[in-house]
Structure formats: structure tokens, C-alpha cells
Amino acid sequence: MPVDDPSSSEASPSTILVIEPDILVRMTIADYLRSCGYRVFEGATADDVVTVLGTQQKIDVIFAEVQLGGRMDGFGLAQWVREKHPGVDVILTAGIAKAAELAADLCDEGPLEKPYHPQEVVRRINILVERRRTAPQA
Amino acid sequence: MASQEEATRQWAVLVVEDEILIRSAVAEFLRIAGYKVIEAADAAEAVAIFASRTPIDLVFSDVNMPGPMDGVGLVRWIADHHPRIHVILTSAISHARRAGESGAGFLMKPYRLAEAARRIASLLNDPPREDA
Numbered sequence: 001m002p003v004d005d006p007s008s009s010e011a012s013p014s015t016i017l018v019i020e021p022d023i024l025v026r027m028t029i030a031d032y033l034r035s036c037g038y039r040v041f042e043g044a045t046a047d048d049v050v051t052v053l054g055t056q057q058k059i060d061v062i063f064a065e066v067q068l069g070g071r072m073d074g075f076g077l078a079q080w081v082r083e084k085h086p087g088v089d090v091i092l093t094a095g096i097a098k099a100a101e102l103a104a105d106l107c108d109e110g111p112l113e114k115p116y117h118p119q120e121v122v123r124r125i126n127i128l129v130e131r132r133r134t135a136p137q138a
Numbered sequence: 139m140a141s142q143e144e145a146t147r148q149w150a151v152l153v154v155e156d157e158i159l160i161r162s163a164v165a166e167f168l169r170i171a172g173y174k175v176i177e178a179a180d181a182a183e184a185v186a187i188f189a190s191r192t193p194i195d196l197v198f199s200d201v202n203m204p205g206p207m208d209g210v211g212l213v214r215w216i217a218d219h220h221p222r223i224h225v226i227l228t229s230a231i232s233h234a235r236r237a238g239e240s241g242a243g244f245l246m247k248p249y250r251l252a253e254a255a256r257r258i259a260s261l262l263n264d265p266p267r268e269d270a
Contacts, residue, residue, distance in 0.1 A: 023178060023179075023183040023186050023187060024186060024187070024190055027176055027177070027187070027192075030177075039166075041158070041162050042158075042161075042162070042165075042177050043158050043179075044179050048158045051158055051159060052158060052159070052162075055159065127190075128190035128191075128192065129190070131189060131190045131191050132186050132189040132190045135188075135189035135190075135191075
């Protein structure tokens with residue numbers, strides 16, 4: 001049972017916003033976190049964070065790659081969130097292995113059991129990326 | 139009539155939409171409806187997902203998106219590379235004619251999520267498309 005949400009006595013899933021510019025990494029990490037019982041939103045840039053946090057949608061954790069395209073990188077995003085939305089946790093990742101490791105840490109706190117080892121997350125991403133690399137050009 | 143295997147299989151829908159709030163709302167609604175949903179923010183991401191050989195049964199795509207390929211271009215690409223996959227395009231009335239001429243299904247914005255789900259279910263329960 002998650003212990004980070006004092007407002008809820010039941011294990012209602014927390015909501016994570018995954019910000020990752022590489023679609024294959026993003027969808028795999030998002031899938032993994034959903035398998036752990038989290039509600040997951042997906043975005044690619046810091047602007048997506050600004051948009052979502054500008055609504056009534058409650059976000060508990062932002063899981064963001066450091067190297068983002070657009071006007072703000074992960075560090076700038078974390079600073080912005082700390083200033084404007086101090087109740088939202090920010091986890092910064094750099095690279096696939098780190099993202100998988102940190103996602104696994106979140107899954108350890110998630111409502112459901114971790115579905116598979118984080119090494120499997122890395123393996124799946126690498127397979128998808130290799131397929132993309134070797135796919136015939138459009 | 140769908141086989142028992144087809145009836146229990148989880149269909150995979152690729153939602154292609156650059157506006158995160160719309161994309162997230164559609165994706166979440168379809169997940170609750172029982173679909174496996176993959177999200178793409180533009181046509182380039184959709185193409186990357188296809189290149190990774192992630193199984194996709196239907197594409198639900200906006201027309202007007204940033205980048206060199208819009209939704210109509212994506213329909214053409216899918217017709218060339220994955221002709222058996224159903225596509226539904228969505229747009230405001232200003233792009234309706236282009237979307238309609240693409241050969242894909244069409245749903246005008248704004249749309250009710252339940253109607254989007256109904257249209258998707260209708261296409262997925264139809265017999266598979268013939269190869270081009």
C-alpha cells in the first residue's frame with residue numbers, strides 16, 4: 001500500500017506524468033508504470049507539463065527525461081515545478097537504463113506488484129529501438 | 139461472426155493527436171473501454187511506432203498536427219505500408235473535406251468520446267480490410 005498519500009486510506013493509484021521525447025521509450029515506461037497500477041499521462045516536452053498542470057488534473061509525480069526538446073530541459077522543468085507546483089514530485093532521468101531503474105523504484109511503491117524486472121523494460125526498449133533503426137525507410 | 143479468440147483479444151488502438159489534453163482524454167476513455175492504447179503526439183511518432191512493429195489494429199488520428207506529415211499524409215503512409223489497418227481521422231470542419239477525401243473514416247471535432255469508441259468498435263468488429 002502506498003504511504004505517500006495521507007489523504008487516502010485506500011490504495012488509489014497515484015497519477016504520473018511521463019515526459020520523454022523518444023516515443024518508444026515513453027510508451028514502454030508508461031506501459032510499465034500502468035502495469036504497476038499507476039494512472040499515467042504521456043507527454044514529450046516541458047510545455048506538455050505546463051499544459052497539464054494548468055488544469056484541474058492532479059498529478060502526483062512528473063517523471064521526466066533531462067534532455068528535452070523545446071524551451072526548457074528537465075532541470076529547468078524541475079525548477080519551474082518546484083516554484084509553481086511545490087506539491088508535485090519531479091523525478092529526472094537520463095537515458096534508458098536510468099529511466100527503467102527509477103520506474104522500478106516507483107513500481108515498488110505502486111498499488112500493484114511490479115510486473116517484471118526493470119532489465120526487461122530496458123530489453124523491450126532496445127528491441128523496439130533496433131526495429132525502428134532497421135525498418136525500411138518510408 | 140467473430141471467433142471466440144477474436145472476441146477476447148484486446149484490440150490495440152493508436153491515438154495520434156498533438157494536443158496532450160485531447161490525446162490523454164481519448165486514450166484514457168479507450169483504456170477504460172478495454173482497448174490497449176498507444177499514444178503518439180504526431181505522425182512521425184506514429185511512423186516510429188509502426189517501425190518498431192508494435193501491434194496496431196486501428197489508428198485514430200487528428201488531421202492538423204505539426205511536422206512534415208499531417209493526418210492525411212499519415213493515412214496515405216498507412217495505406218502504402220499497412221493497408222489492412224483501419225484509420226479514423228478527426229478534425230474540425232475546416233479540414234473535413236481533405237479528411238473525407240483521404241479514404242479514411244472521419245469523425246468531426248468536437249466529438250463525444252462515446253461516439254469515438256462506438257466508431258472504433260464498429261470498424262474493429264467489421265471483417266478485416268482487403269489488402270490494397
